[in-house]
Amino acid sequence: MxxxxxxxxxxxxxxxxxxxxxxxxxxxxxxxxxxxxxxxxxxxxxxxxxxxxxxxxxxxxxxxxxxxxxxxxxxxxxxxxxxxxxxxxxxxxxxxxxxxxxxxxxxxxxxxxxxxxxxxxxxxxxxxxxxxxxxxxxxxxxxxxxxxxxxxxxxxxxxxxxxxxxxxxxxxxxxxxxxxxxxxxxxxxxxxxAMETLEREKAELHAAFTEQCARETHLRSETRRDPLTGLANRVMLEERLAELLAAQTPVAVVFCDLDHFKQVNDTHGHAVGDEVLRVTGHRLARSLADAACVARIGGDEFVVVAADVQEPAASKLLQRIGEAFSAEPVEALGLRLRVTSSLGLVCEAAHEGPVSPARRVEELLDRADREMYAHKRSRAGVDHLLTLADRA
The missing domain is CATH 3.30.450.40 (GAF domain)
Known part of the structure; x- marks a missing residue:
């Protein structure tokens, strides 16, 4: 058909x-x-x-x-x-x-x-x-x-x-x-x-970039943190201090060194010493949460940087730091240890000059370190006199 x-x-x-x-x-x-x-x-x-x-x-x-x-x-x-x-x-x-x-x-x-x-x-x-x-x-x-x-x-x-x-x-x-x-x-x-593939690849690239940035941020943070206490290390301390000085911000720098810390390590061992440093660092960070930077720069040395603090108000800052160290004994592996610190204070007012912020950071830390050692020597002399008086 x-x-x-x-x-x-x-x-x-x-x-x-x-x-x-x-x-x-x-x-x-x-x-x-x-x-x-x-x-x-x-x-x-x-x-x-x-x-x-x-x-x-x-x-x-x-x-x-x-x-x-x-x-x-x-x-x-x-x-x-x-x-x-x-x-x-x-x-x-x-x-x-x-x-x-x-x-x-x-x-x-x-x-x-x-x-x-x-x-x-x-x-x-x-x-x-x-x-x-x-x-x-x-x-x-x-x-x-x-x-x-x-x-x-x-x-x-x-x-x-x-x-x-x-x-x-x-x-x-x-x-x-x-x-x-x-x-x-x-x-x-x-x-x-094709558009979905491009969008997916774009999202994957964005996720990879975000992950990479997060990883780099984490690594950057890790390289700027003290592994024992979690405080800033010397690298972060110097960066933060340089930023403040470059911004013409008045700063107070306090160099802190624990008294007789070597005896703690020699008497009780490094595990107790490390615990003392951890607890002390946490107390310092908690008591000075408003500080621009709280750092451990090695051994038993800590540095506190406060912004917009000038010399007349610096005594209150020293008092807060001293109390953070000695307010109560540190409990470390079953021991109760009294911790004190020698402090060195330097204040830097805002000013413009030929010296770079990095150079000023170095000078500030060096001055604060010298002030701390002067404080420690004077305290050692007082302690020696008190010991002699007790023996008389």
Whole structure:
């Protein structure tokens, strides 16, 4: 039975309007899934066919094609939806059909290996142009470059008869437009995937950069922290002090040295000595939380830097530091040890001069160190006199 014979039958205006509306929906659909659904729905609304399956290659020249959309009975959907076939099998399947223009009519029950086929069960009409259960009409979807993009499969026309020839003309036009829409949808999704990949790579780079910055910040902090007490070390102390001096901020620098600390190590061991340093450092940091910097610069030497403190108010700063050291005994590994410190204070008012901040830092720390040792020597002399008085 050839659809090419006989007089031409004009396409009804109602059918043309339905095709126009259907194609408008097809070309405005967003994404491949929505485009294929619009194609299948458009065929059912503009032709008599009630069961439509759309099989496509998701990527250009893909070896495997997928039946992504099926409109029809639940049985047809269950049999065909999400099935796959190889490109070679689909080309063989299309080549085996009877040509209806660019369409292909297959008359079963023979099938092509690798192609999933659904034969609906119904009683055909007893007329010459009846549509039979083993019929299947296919519209190959070829891209302009010759790629077989996919296939439209039609079955179960309303009325149970082979539709009029004008229906095939509509299907040919629909197939041509469907190819354009599918190619555009594929490109759109490729662009989206490329954009998602770029966004993912951008996020990964940002995460890696953030992690690297955090690692560098952590390493920078670690190299500027005393590992025993967690206080600033000499590097951080000098950096902070240089910043304050460069900003013309008045500062008070107090150099602290524990009294008789060597005796603690010699008498009780270095584990007790380390615990004394840890506890002392924590007390100092807690009592002087408002200080610009609290540092341990080695051994039993601590330095406190206070910003915006000038000489008249420095005595209160010394008092706070002294109390932080000696307010109560230090408990270390079962021992209670009284800790005192010799302090050396230097104040530096804001001024501009030829000396660089780094050089001024060095001079300030050196002066504070000398002041501390002067304090320690004077205390040692007092202690010696008190010892002699006790012996008298």
């Amino acid at each position: 050839s659809q090419g014979a006989g007089a031409e039958v004009p396409i009804p205006l109602s059918a043309l309007a339905a095709v126009q509306q259907a194609l408008r929906t097809v070309h405005t659909a967003a994404g491949l899934q929505a485009t294929l659904q619009a194609i299948a729905d458009g065929v059912t609304t503009s032709t008599p066919y009630q069961e439509i399956a759309v099989t496509v290659a998701k990527e250009p020249n893909a070896a495997e094609l997928h039946t992504i959309t099926v409109v029809g009975t639940p049985e047809a959907q269950a049999a065909l939806l999400n099935t796959t076939c190889q490109r070679a099998a689909l080309e063989e399947h299309l080549a085996g059909g009877e040509q209806w223009g660019s369409l292909r009519l297959r008359r079963g029950p023979d099938t092509t290996e690798g192609i999933t086929t659904y034969w609906p069960e119904f009683e055909p009409l007893d007329v010459p142009d009846a549509w039979l259960p083993d019929y299947e009409l296919n519209a190959p979807l070829y891209a302009p470059d010759g790629e077989l993009v996919g296939m439209l499969s039609m079955d179960q026309p309303r009325g149970g008869r082979i539709p009029a020839p004008w229906v095939n003309e509509i299907l040919e036009v629909f197939a041509e437009q469907a190819v354009i829409a599918i190619l555009n949808a594929r490109r759109h999704e490729q662009a989206l995937r």
